[in-house]
Amino acid sequence: MDKPEFTRAMVSQTALELLMGDITQQDTDAIVNAANSSLLGGGGVDGAIHRAAGPQLLEETRTLGGCQTGDAKLTRGYRLKARYVIHAVGPIYRAGDESVAWLLASAYRRSLEVAAEHGLQSVAFPSISTGAYGYPVELAAPVALEAVHEALSAPTPVKLVRFVLFNPPTLRAFSQALAALAQRHPDVQPIS
Numbered sequence: 001m002d003k004p005e006f007t008r009a010m011v012s013q014t015a016l017e018l019l020m021g022d023i024t025q026q027d028t029d030a031i032v033n034a035a036n037s038s039l040l041g042g043g044g045v046d047g048a049i050h051r052a053a054g055p056q057l058l059e060e061t062r063t064l065g066g067c068q069t070g071d072a073k074l075t076r077g078y079r080l081k082a083r084y085v086i087h088a089v090g091p092i093y094r095a096g097d098e099s100v101a102w103l104l105a106s107a108y109r110r111s112l113e114v115a116a117e118h119g120l121q122s123v124a125f126p127s128i129s130t131g132a133y134g135y136p137v138e139l140a141a142p143v144a145l146e147a148v149h150e151a152l153s154a155p156t157p158v159k160l161v162r163f164v165l166f167n168p169p170t171l172r173a174f175s176q177a178l179a180a181l182a183q184r185h186p187d188v189q190p191i192s
């Protein structure tokens, strides 16, 4: 299988990169958790991050009183390489429900707002909502990249946004969406 051609770009002053890997291994300032509104853990990304961070993460998330869909909240990273975890809650996909795209975009936008509020310079995202929440990745990837592009078009301390994708089809969907984003926005400049 050929390697997707488009995996890195500059958006204004921020580097945006796509790679295949495990979000819990990223050494960015923050990693984003694909959480649920209880913030009390789960499977997938949520389970992997809680396992890697250790029990203190749940102790802290218990104090947060949950998180609305489309919103994001910050905790420390404990045993993770990343200093912080940004818990973002994506929507459960429902075909024909237009609000899911807005809520998914909001989860990405709010995560970058929280990162900027804390002066963080690097953030790693998983593909939010495209696992247990059933959001088709071909529909989610353009929404995710458009939201990140919009958030990075304003001044921000965030200089690196990394999408850490867990399998080839997801990486391919994001790579195609990044190529399409560059077609739409001249400020998205490919970097080899």
Ligand code: APR
Binding pocket: 021, 022, 023, 024, 034, 035, 036, 041, 042, 043, 044, 045, 046, 047, 048, 090, 126, 127, 128, 129, 130, 131, 132, 133, 134, 135, 164, 165, 166, 167, 170
């Ligand atoms: N690193 C990076 N990506 C991962 C990892 C990992 N370690 N594990 C899974 N993924 C990928 C999945 O393959 C999918 O593409 O992350 C994407 C999101 O999948 P989920 O973790 O299922 O998240 P989501 O679809 O947002 O569903 C959230 O699942 O785990 C529960 O508590 C969570 O209720 C919430 C729901």
